[in-house]
Amino acid sequence: QMHLVESGGGVVQPGRSLRLSCVASGFTFRTYGMHWVRQAPGKGLEWVAVISNDGSYKTYADSVKGRFTISRDNSENTLFLQMNSLRDEDTAVYYCAKTNIAAGGGGFLDHWGQGSLVTVSS
């Protein structure tokens, strides 16, 4: 059974940093690309970033480009999201999700974690 478990969320002041982690189990982590998707309270889903299976390809939403960095450690089956210069509008539940392909365009998100809440507030 595939499992994705996020951690690292919490309350942080505007302008500060936070790193989210997502530990994967039940599948061969190094084979698949991974996404981060977020959902502000009471709002819809917003795609944040994707990383290829080997970490060589990364793409970001314009809203986080230059501030957030996606990375992975295949030896530890873990996905990361480093979030810098946080803003009020970054407040959301952050989900990690597995894609069905290794890299490149396309694909879909076939398994999701339960999410980690990040609250940016002074």
Added chain:
Amino acid sequence: QSALTQPASVSGSPGQSITISCSGSSSDIGVYNYVSWYQQHPGKAPKLMIYDVSYRPSGVSNRFSGSKSGNTASLTISGLQPEDEADYFCSSYTTSTTWVFGGGTKVTVL
């Protein structure tokens, strides 16, 4: 990266069929068949219901079906059941090598 357009809400009685539309552009839905649909119950993680426009993952009821015409994708739920009451989000890959979601549609079973 404008969000795809979905109706805010759709409702139907048990046993009826409903269709949720998802309007995009020639930069996303119109050019790729990488359209997927996700179901989300309150407080839960999204669940994949349809991928590549019209394919159902293993375990998803065949009451759920997807289609696409031009820049618009659709999700149809036939034989509506109480457990189908949830939020539904469409998604597409884009020519900017990013992904975009719709704003979400709340399905109410009357």
